[in-house]
Amino acid sequence: MATLRIPTPLRAYTGGNNEITVSGNTVGDALNDLVTIYPALRPHLYNGEGSLRPFVNLFLGENNIKDLQGLATPVSENDRLLLIPSIAGG
Amino acid sequence: MLPGLSHEEILRYSRHLLIPEVGLEGQRRLKAASVLVIGTGGLGSPVALYLAAAGVGRIGLVDYDVVDYSNLQRQVIHGSSTLGILKVESARNRMLDLNPDIQVDVYNEPFTSYNAMQIARDYDLIIDGTDNFPTRYLTNDLCVLTGKPNVYGSIFRFDGQVSVFDARRGPCYRCLFPEPPPPGLVPSCAEGGVLGVLPGTIGTLQATEALKLILGIGDPLIGKLLLYNALDMSFDFVNLRKNPNCKVCSPEPEVTELIDYEAFCGVPGHDHEEGTVGEGWDITVTELAERMQTGNHLRLLDVREPHELEISHLEGATLIPLGQLASRLSELDSAEDMVVFCKAGTRSARALELLLSAGFRKVKNLKGGINAWAKEVDPSLPIY
Numbered sequence: 001m002a003t004l005r006i007p008t009p010l011r012a013y014t015g016g017n018n019e020i021t022v023s024g025n026t027v028g029d030a031l032n033d034l035v036t037i038y039p040a041l042r043p044h045l046y047n048g049e050g051s052l053r054p055f056v057n058l059f060l061g062e063n064n065i066k067d068l069q070g071l072a073t074p075v076s077e078n079d080r081l082l083l084i085p086s087i088a089g090g
Numbered sequence: 091m092l093p094g095l096s097h098e099e100i101l102r103y104s105r106h107l108l109i110p111e112v113g114l115e116g117q118r119r120l121k122a123a124s125v126l127v128i129g130t131g132g133l134g135s136p137v138a139l140y141l142a143a144a145g146v147g148r149i150g151l152v153d154y155d156v157v158d159y160s161n162l163q164r165q166v167i168h169g170s171s172t173l174g175i176l177k178v179e180s181a182r183n184r185m186l187d188l189n190p191d192i193q194v195d196v197y198n199e200p201f202t203s204y205n206a207m208q209i210a211r212d213y214d215l216i217i218d219g220t221d222n223f224p225t226r227y228l229t230n231d232l233c234v235l236t237g238k239p240n241v242y243g244s245i246f247r248f249d250g251q252v253s254v255f256d257a258r259r260g261p262c263y264r265c266l267f268p269e270p271p272p273p274g275l276v277p278s279c280a281e282g283g284v285l286g287v288l289p290g291t292i293g294t295l296q297a298t299e300a301l302k303l304i305l306g307i308g309d310p311l312i313g314k315l316l317l318y319n320a321l322d323m324s325f326d327f328v329n330l331r332k333n334p335n336c337k338v339c340s341p342e343p344e345v346t347e348l349i350d351y352e353a354f355c356g357v358p359g360h361d362h363e364e365g366t367v368g369e370g371w372d373i374t375v376t377e378l379a380e381r382m383q384t385g386n387h388l389r390l391l392d393v394r395e396p397h398e399l400e401i402s403h404l405e406g407a408t409l410i411p412l413g414q415l416a417s418r419l420s421e422l423d424s425a426e427d428m429v430v431f432c433k434a435g436t437r438s439a440r441a442l443e444l445l446l447s448a449g450f451r452k453v454k455n456l457k458g459g460i461n462a463w464a465k466e467v468d469p470s471l472p473i474y
Contacts, residue, residue, distance in 0.1 A: 005326075008249040008319065009276060012413060018322060040413075044275065055271045059328045064266075067331050082326060084317065086271045087246035089279035089361070090133045090221035090289070 002030055002079040009085045013040040022081070027060060028071030030081060045083075057084040092118035093147070099191055103145055111307045117145060123304045124148035126213035128201050128229055130181040131155075132279070132289030133219035133243050133296065135167035140297040142185035142192055146304070149185065150213055152197040153177040160474075164286035200359060201225055203348035206232045215303060217241045217296055221279060221361035223270040224351035228359075230255060230263035231348055234339045239303055239310075243296040246276075248285055250292035250318040253311050253330065254299050257339040260313040265333035273356040274440045280361045281436055288320055367439045371446075373429055373454035375463045381429075389428040393441040394460075398433065402460050402471040412437045415444055424450045431456035431463075433474065 001021045006014050014020060020037065024030040031052075035042040047053050058065045059082040065073050075081070095103070095117060106112045106120075123146050127134050130153040141149055155177050157168040165177075172180035178196035185194050197209050201220070206228055210216060216238050218229045226244070233240035239256040242263060255262045295316065302308045317326040338345040352359050373381070381388060390407035392399070393415060410418050412432070422428070422445075430445070432438040435458050442455045456463070464471035 007317075008247045008321075009282075018319075053271075054269045055267055057266060062327065062329045064328070064331065067329075082317070082328065084251075084266075084315070084328070085246070085249070086223075086267050086276055087244045087249060087251065088221065088223045088226055088276065089245040089282075089284055090129050090131055090219045090243070 001077065002075045002081055004030065004034055004081040005083065007083055007085040007087075009087065010041060010044060010083065013044065014038045024075060026071060027058065027065050027068075027073045027075055027081065030075050031058070031071070055086045057086075058082070059084060093121050094118065095121065096191075099145070102189075102191070106144070112305060116305045116307075119306075120145045120301070120304055121147040123215070124150070124213045125215045125217060125300055125304075126150040126152065126210055127217045127219055128152050128225065129219035129221060130165075130167065130177045131161065131219065131221055132164045132245065132284065133293040134181070134217075135165045136290050136293035137217050137219055137243075137297045137300070138181050138185055139167055139188065140294060141300060142189045142194070144297075144301055145189065146192065146300075148193045148195065148213075150195040150197065150209065151178045151181055152199070152201045152209060153181075154198055154200050164284065164289050166290070201228065202359065203228060203351065206348060207236070210236065210238065213238070215239055215241065215300055217243075217300055219243060219293065219296070222359055223355040223357060224359035226263065227270065227354060228348065228351045231338050231345060233257070234262050234264075235347070241296045241299050241303070243292045245284055245288050245292050246279065247282055248288065248320040250288055250295075250316075250320075252292055252295045252299070252316040252318070253314065254303065256310075256312050257332075261330045261332040262336060262339040264338050265336045266315065266330055268333065268337065270355040270357075278361045281433070285320055291318065291320070367442050367455045371442055371453070371455055372457040374457050375466050378429055378456060378463075379467045387427065389422070389426045391422070391428055391430045391441070392432070392460075393430060393437050394432045401474050402464060404431070404460060404463065407431075412441050415441055419445075419448055422450070424448075424452070426452065428453045429456050430454070432459050434459040434461050 001023050004020045004022050022030040022033040024033050103117045106117050125146050127138050130151050157172045157180050167184050168180045176198050178198050182194040216233050234257040242253045244251045313330050315328050315330050392407040392409045393412040395411050430438040430441045438455050445453050461473045464473045
């Protein structure tokens, strides 16, 4: 079970939880598990066609999954996933 | 040839001169440096104060706003005595009080594709302390096109991000965020709020990175993004790679000059709540007050968050937070006359778009929100 860290802007959709334990062998599976637990998150992560929205950045440990194997990147026990939001406040 | 330091300056900067990594030469580098700070709000406040105190010889400030009461919870460069004064003037006065030996140039105008190149031309380094997506993409593209480092900082509620985007040596902002989020998906600080000390933390980190870049010491945050969360007191670092297909910093870029960033992001280049839908879908607070006096049935729909009701509320209004509206449309009757409101009109404008797309036609957006109501109709309510 990997953990997925939720940034403040998205915590409104996870009941305020900041770290969610997710299951799955790949990043895609883990994300699917996340939106199954918190369906309100789905429109913020996926577009209508079911692919990840382009402004959503997901990191496995210190690396962007775009630089790994995308949603097919394998996830193992104790891995940490980070969702990085686009924020603009100043 | 670096400028020399007077005896007064040597005394002023003695704590810097004592650090071998800075020393006399470093301090002279700071004196020779020029930094442009975009925005003199939450992030710009600590950035401008610390750069001034550190003796950065020339600091430019871009902002077109005036100091507002609601700024003072976090914008510590301003004060009660400068309320209503131009932010760039208020900031310059404070900076020159802290350090009269520096030069502060002010640009009291919006930072746009038309003036950005001209304003930034004479500065070595740009600090992004803006409060909106269009100006962030503008600042990034400007820095990529002119080969200047962009010290980036951004905040929301309890979250902060810091990086140094220097496309000559690493990725740019667009490599991480190729596209802005759709309008309305990410609330601004004016809508969503921000912990007052957060820009202090993030802006101070930006100032640190700027000083390191000028001095040429340490490891700058190039190719790294710092993620800070005040609630968890967590600092996470992630690696950023250059996107080989980046539209602005790749070898074959699509963007070769500044574009229309408001059109690109679909939102205005400022963080003011506009509170209007236009095209006949607005109702003013005076019109609403008159309409309510007729006694005819009217549904008031409040799309703010529940905790905002404690600050102010309108009697008899139905509360459905904007985020829940799409899934709770069945609670509303499209045959009813309805006025939608929020704090200042931004969220209700979005709610109206949603209602219109769902077939509602007897709906109006309260222009200026409950704050306008408090100002013009019911002064017993506070403005927030």
